[in-house]
Amino acid sequence: MPKSTDLDEPRGAKDYADRVALHRGWVVNPDSGLTQPILEGLSSQARRFGRPFCPCRDIEEGQNNQDIVCPCRYAAEDISQYGQCYCGLFLSRGKDPETVGSIPERRPDDR
Numbered sequence: 667m668p669k670s671t672d673l674d675e676p677r678g679a680k681d682y683a684d685r686v687a688l689h690r691g692w693v694v695n696p697d698s699g700l701t702q703p704i705l706e707g708l709s710s711q712a713r714r715f716g717r718p719f720c721p722c723r724d725i726e727e728g729q730n731n732q733d734i735v736c737p738c739r740y741a742a743e744d745i746s747q748y749g750q751c752y753c754g755l756f757l758s759r760g761k762d763p764e765t766v767g768s769i770p771e772r773r774p775d776d777r
Contacts, residue, residue, distance in 0.1 A: 673712035679705040722753040740772040
């Protein structure tokens with residue numbers, strides 16, 4: 667797990683995303699208009715909470731949020747089924763970035 671200081675800036679978050687994608691056999695979405703705010707959010711979450719929580723989901727204080735540390739627990743299944751993770755940061759190798767859109771939320775409401 668990277669130190670939060672590795673992710674304190676969007677460049678560090680981009681490097682982190684690239685390493686995750688390479689390790690998992692995914693690709694980082696090349697659409698910087700979509701990914702830049704996500705990477706900035708990862709950096710912000712790392713500074714605030716010490717972990718790169720998914721910026722596309724709400725952090726619930728006092729709750730166990732480990733399931734949404736990026737890449738979230740649901741990413742592999744989402745990418746397998748939809749070709750993208752919930753945020754659209756990670757894609758399957760065959761996913762056309764121009765087709766990234768909203769997908770259903772897998773995170774249970776009653777965690």
